[in-house]
Amino acid sequence: AQSVAQPEDQVNVAEGNPLTVKCTYSVSGNPYLFWYVQYPNRGLQFLLKYITGDNLVKGSYGFEAEFNKSQTSFHLKKPSALVSDSALYFCAVRDSHFQKLVFGTGTRLLVSP
Amino acid sequence: DGGITQSPKYLFRKEGQNVTLSCEQNLNHDAMYWYRQDPGQGLRLIYYSQIVNDFQKGDIAEGYSVSREKKESFPLTVTSAQKNPTAFYLCASSYPPSSGRATDTQYFGPGTRLTVL
Numbered sequence: 001a002q003s004v005a006q007p008e009d010q011v012n013v014a015e016g017n018p019l020t021v022k023c024t025y026s027v028s029g030n031p032y033l034f035w036y037v038q039y040p041n042r043g044l045q046f047l048l049k050y051i052t053g054d055n056l057v058k059g060s061y062g063f064e065a066e067f068n069k070s071q072t073s074f075h076l077k078k079p080s081a082l083v084s085d086s087a088l089y090f091c092a093v094r095d096s097h098f099q100k101l102v103f104g105t106g107t108r109l110l111v112s113p
Numbered sequence: 114d115g116g117i118t119q120s121p122k123y124l125f126r127k128e129g130q131n132v133t134l135s136c137e138q139n140l141n142h143d144a145m146y147w148y149r150q151d152p153g154q155g156l157r158l159i160y161y162s163q164i165v166n167d168f169q170k171g172d173i174a175e176g177y178s179v180s181r182e183k184k185e186s187f188p189l190t191v192t193s194a195q196k197n198p199t200a201f202y203l204c205a206s207s208y209p210p211s212s213g214r215a216t217d218t219q220y221f222g223p224g225t226r227l228t229v230l
Contacts, residue, residue: 042224043223044156044205046218090156
């Protein structure tokens, strides 16, 4: 069975500092990994995905994520956080053998001015 | 949220009442999905459809029903059998993962918040 874990319910960071939101996964085949962001009372917005290739994936709004196969992780990063980055972030995984996308429980990012 | 619309934005249901949530997409996607979001639980899959006139149960299908008569539309009915329907409901669409396309990202609508009175 495929699963994804986001170990932190909330991450606090000061504006201008780098941010990291953690995600680890478990799949039986090759992983397809996704990051989404959700603002209050809105749908999820796609940020980036890893399918194959380079381990560092660049996405929307200056976000990037690093795929680490040995640590089964796909952490979301941004070099310099903005207050407007404050939102709920979801990691998701799909196994190449399965068709369903499995989501983590989400991490709330709070960027203080 | 572009390309996928959900209506209404807010919906109130009385006990014992069935309600239908609308989801429409103009992205020419074959696959559509319904998720339920509760605080602290992430998103859970209710139903999904990879092609017109076909759909499969997700992880929490009990008390819900769907139809897929048109490619663009995937309405969700919350029946009176769903004991705790208060939640935020999200619809998504994508090319089917089985299509082999690299572009199998799911794109989400703005959501419907359902409250039981």
